[in-house]
Amino acid sequence: MDRRQFLTLSPTRHKTAKAPFGRTDSGIAPFTGAFDTAQAVHLLKRALFGASPADLSWAKGLGSMDQVVDALLTPLATMPSPPVNNYGDDATGIAPGATWVNAPAYVRMEDDPLGQNRQRSYKAWWTGVMLNQTRSIHEKMVLFWHNHFVTETQTVTDLRYVYKYNTTLRQHALGNFKALTKAITKDPAMLIYLNGNLNGKTAADENYARELHELFTIGKGPDSHYTEDDVRASARVLTGYRVDENTITSHFDSTQHDFTNKQFSDFYGAKTVTGKTGPAGETELDDLLNIIFSQPECAKFIVRKLYRFFIYYKIDDAVEQNVIAPLADIFRTNNYEILPVLSALFKSEHFYDPLNMSCLIKSPIDFCIGLCREFSVVFPPASDYMNAYEAWDYIRDFAGKMLQNIGDPPLVAGWAPYYQEPMFHEMWINTDTLPKRNMLSDYLVQGQGAPHGLKIDVLAFADQLSDPGNPVTLVKDSLDLLYRVDVSDSLRSFMKNSILLSGQSPNSDYYWTDAWQAYKGNPGDAATRTVVESRLKAMYKFIMDLSEYQLS
Template identity: 45%
Template sequence: MDRRAFLRKPASVLTAPAAALTDTAAYTDPPGQETVSRFANQTLPDVPRTNASLAPYAGTWGPVQAAHLLRRCVFGPTRAQLAAAAGSSLTQVLNGLLTAPAAPAPPVNVSATDTSVAIGQTWTAQAFDQNFEGVRRSSLRAWWLGQLLSDSTLQAKMWLFWHNHFVIELADVGDARYGYQYAELLRSQALGNVKQLCKDVTVAPAMLRYLNGNQSTATAPNENYGRELLELFTVGKGPIIGPGNYTTYTEADVQAAARVLTGWRDNSTTIQGYYTASRHDTTTKQFSGAFQNQSIPNGGATEYQTLVDMIFGQAETARYLVRKLYRWFVYYVIDATTEQQVIQPLAAQLQQNGYNLAPVLRTLLASEHFFDAVNVGCYIKSPLEFSLGLLRQMEVAQPTSSNVAQQYAVWDYYNGLTNLQQQYLGDPPNVAGWPAYWQTPQFNELWINAVTLPRRNQVSDALLTTTGVTRSGFQLIIDPVAWAQSLPVQTSQDPNLLIRAFVDVLMPFPLTTNQLAFLNDALLPGLPDFEWTDEWTQYLAAPTNTAKKNAVATKLRALLRVMLSQAEFQLS
């Protein structure tokens, strides 16, 4: 496929109706891209959004601030997690977020099709077999999503960040074992050293295959990875100074990098990249003034490391990476003030720390800039953030590992949902990643369009029905009665306090008086508040009475159906 198609404007438009959420056949092919709405950004603002700097946040610490931090750092914090964070300090919460969980067990076989291993056993070390590739890839995607769903630390968000940064596409790599090795590499180093991760990705078999590094020889250097290493993975494009030449690198630098990277291949038995001296360009590689005219002599199997070290020696590499982190955690607009007061100092810190990521994340997430009011609730959730957040925040029961086939079927279903919303885990649309993180001036506005918004509503609506969604014999359903009953009685029996309790978890900022009144009417259409108090009290007195439970459940579902379709719920 043309992995650089992102350089051209999309021409295709999704015209098919949103598929029913129970139709698994609809998940076969990732959807295309809709043309950009005429209501989307046409330009970015050129005035400072805020003058807040990286100075440590010294304001109030409570539920509002804790919720903002957790919403940006995990896939949908639960009410219990929000309460625990609000009762701790900012430092304590960050310590927990930056503590990665133990490594998960590898994905397992859940299909009778794959006869290489028993159900429930991992396939990751088995020999490649094209007959099993489809079910193994489905297993990998399901496992990956399951880990994101269960992880309440920064590792999960950074795992997805690196997948969107050092992009591969599982469908193009064509070997699920390579995909697992790549996914595990990103997970294990998600909060670690960026420079080391770049070195490891460079010779990872999945990347060698995806960007044709395994075909690159001294007589025919392949420029694909060398180009993306500079343009997308490290130093980025600076201002253009000539055809193919930028202030940060030139076309000659791409060619020199390609020669450095010759000689690497992938071994489908060991599932590793390996070096072949006879295929390597042994000449000295000369780089341009963008790299201080440095040259790299023949270094054999370690020469690629010298190249990465040289690139990471450039201050612009740190700035490029920090800008991507900023857009991931804060907002997509980086004006001149933010560049000077946030990006530049963070980039300097990243370099000074030898590209260790955790200190930089701590500085950003503990800053007055991060907690500034303009940066709260301004970020449109991605499909994964929306879907996984909905499941976690509404505490939808999940199958356990006691039935792995059921568990993976449910995770596979979730992948289908996000695929319909135009974010398919394991397969970004091209080597640049999902456009919402780089396409200016729209950025994350691209997640919401005439196709994807109805599909988001379909997800929440389906889980709010009286029967929910059943996958492999497991019922996925939002139980609003249980959620409300877990609140203090004085809260749950008062319709306005109940609504505020839902708002505190689901919305990124307080709603207006008119909005709260609108939600009250969704719960009690045309009825006085005491009607809810009476019905709720009657239910609590007889919780096994079906009629009384249905009476309150119907009202709560109506409330949530409105809340989960509101614009505010799409924001973080």
Template identity: 50%
Template sequence: MTRRDIFRSFLPKNESPEWRDVSFPDIESGLETYKKPWDESAVRHLLRRTQFGAPVAEVEYFKKYSAKKAVEELLNTVPVNAAPPINNYNDDKVTDEQVPLGQTWVNATNNSGMLTARRIRSYKSWWMMQMITQNRSIHEKMVLFWHNHFATQTATVRHPQFIYQHNLLLRKYALGNFKEMTKAITIDPAMLRYLNGASNTKKAPDENYGRELQELFTIGKGPGSHYTEGDVKAAARVLTGYKIRPLMQDTAFDPQRHDDGDKQFSAFYGNAIIKGRSGKDGENELDDLLNMIFDQQEVAKFICRKLYVFFVYSNITPAIEKNIISPLADVFRKHNYEIKPVLEKLLASKHFFDMANRGTIIKSPVEFIVSLCREYNVSFPSEQNYLSRYDAFEFMLLRSAYMQQNIGDPPNVAGWQAYYESPAFYKLWVNSDTLPKRNQFSDRMVLFGYKTKQQSDFVGIDLIAFAKSLPSPENPDMLIQGSVQYLLGADLPTDQQQFIKTSILLSNLQDMADHYWTNIWTSYAQNPTDENKTIVETKLKQLYKYLMELPEYQLC
């Protein structure tokens, strides 16, 4: 759905084709604080963009705040300190001699081929668990954002402990200081392995990380990015000397591997020279390099553009570049690259809440799956029942991978194309392969859910419980209206809602008024026998299967 589609939905149907094809101007709302109307629509928009989905209870909770206060709480709520991933993988083929079942493997020193693959799978299931069970915070959404930005691949790193440590690093800096985060990422074992930083020595300089540091992580490829191939080579020389210590599970600087000569940079960097340092002091050249890079205004603009595309909309017009991106970049630089002030300014703005920016992003596969689980309040096996619990989250993980978003393994160092590839952006998530898989997943969760392999625990949607959470579920109009508001990224016309009511809840019985559904619901509420429950559930399954197969369910 484009902005033009949004505007067209407000136009009278009898307007002439010429009027309906008019080109609408850029939206003019800016970064001034949004105040009203602070209604359910605005709350749902905020939650869908900053968390995963907008559960009914969360909407009710944030309605009591203003937009500014809601954003402040989302940014300042400390995430739950989650227990690390565990051994859920022992079976008749593999036994982890060092880590008992149910205990964490993150400090283990043995990593065989079979154990590595299973620990990585355990890690990914653990990460899916964090997203689905998140508290009221933007934190999990930001971890996913930074994972796409500082992309690594478990298939390349192939070291579970390093991969887990990398995720903890993203969590630590998710709302912290971007410059400090970049330094930590640069010497992170997973990144050193992924982009060959540990192989970068004075005798054999490797330009891989020096290139991506500028092209993908800090400067970008925007209109103000004019670093040169010489700058890539010079940066690679600065970054020589770091090595991985697998047994210690960390990195170290080796002066013998470091190029201690002077490094000349181009006019883009003011012809700066980073003076070569010898011995242990050579490690400080990294600070010199980052200081030089972060002195460039394009760094702030590049990151602000990425945040805008992720949280607001994909099309950055010249007007938005001038009125939104540049002022946000000024805030970023003024606060020494602290991430939180930028998000606070953007997410509490009139521009963010503008009607033209609502329901215009196609959910990523992760968003599609996690939002469904959270909005329907899907129950998962308890922590004590950890085998079934991990199995259930792995099921969600694999469904996302089938839809072309395998967390931990983006397609390349640039991340997923839907976050950066113009002009399609989010449309890339939906194609002839992935759309049927989305519908199959939502159908399965509605119709029969998933039974875990170990104890056959049921993981699915309790449709009656969800309907009860809505206002007046005995009223077919209220049930449909509430379901549409809470589940769909765009409203449905009145005639379409009427069609849903007649064809599904009223079974196309022409002589039946609304009381047909009301009687069904009331009969169950007063006498919840298996027979009455089956009748109600059958209707609800038809209703929610239909709603989640609509294009509007793909939007947030």
């Protein structure tokens, strides 16, 4: 999918372009333009998974862009209820419907059926949490950090640790990045995933130390000049961390710690971590992070990742100078607090630049979860855990088949569309994944093929729009919410005349108006209901099958 093709759909888009092909010289100065439907939907779809009519009404009702951003950036105060046993037999005695996250350790068999059952339970649970997100960016940031501080359930294997890793991301998702890095460094799942629990003074394991620099803090950019000696020194700092499967926690074993001094390169100011003995050896981690976080490239690296996740994958010289550098300054000035960076980004003129308002291809999670949320697809309640988990897993499985299997990114670097040049997010769309996207939307809009009656209630969706009895307004409101690019007048006319009016004269808008009013006057009548429902299903199927629906 070529984004430039979308930019040719509407001549009005080119009038606001500051440079050809989507490049712009806008920066992080506060946005002062109108905050109308287009801007509100743009903000909602970048900060949340999808945007429903109720979300749009909420945003516009707050009155100002600043208020909406502040509300969306409010961290969640409580953790979601943990995953439960939805699989039946549990070797550790966890009853059906009870949570397994604090279950006793058990002896794993070769095929480990309990681990596989908990893996499915965990992934279904996380999908359910995303589907039931409130109006906060918190849930999307958990996914962002999962793609940044990657672990894989297939490698960790003990899902109790994996769940704790998820809670670590949640606790720090909108907090302090340095604190998150420290917490992840000692997280049991990460210690297992990158061999930190095997790192000892007689044989330092460099696996986590290398990723700490290369993927988690400094990156591999042209100004990232850490050395192999820095990796080796970091590995020695990190010796001694171990995991206890009975308490499901990590701890520091000073007898396994290398207490000699660790020298770092000129890139890190030639600083030294002074070796410490006994329990004090654990404080060397703080010394290491102080050295890493004093390097300006750390802030720039994280800001670039946020930019590619929330704005666009291409970072040219203008973006680096006008957006990345000043946001990195904000990040460092605020001691690596995440919220000030997000606030400045989402309130900036650059974020609302028309060329940044339709340039991302939805990730599979964004597509699947967003589709369900914006159409308010009804799932079984969490109390009906057997059916709820099965329904959640149905959506999770579709996203996995579209190349984004939560819990198991393919590599420690995360999902390739977030970093792989030159295609980046265009990798989400291919001849295999696009039909699967259309298949899911077709199943849901037709109410067929999905478990537990999952479907899009097209009547309820249309009824939330401003004037569903007017076919022109109905088409406009639907496209304003579901598409991020404008479409031609001929396409709008096709939707009205050929679908809603069933080929009637283009001047026969009353045909749809009468049909809608007949349905509203007697919603229990099957005949009048079928007339409008069948046409709405055809229209929304048509909308979701076009390439424009893939853009966020």
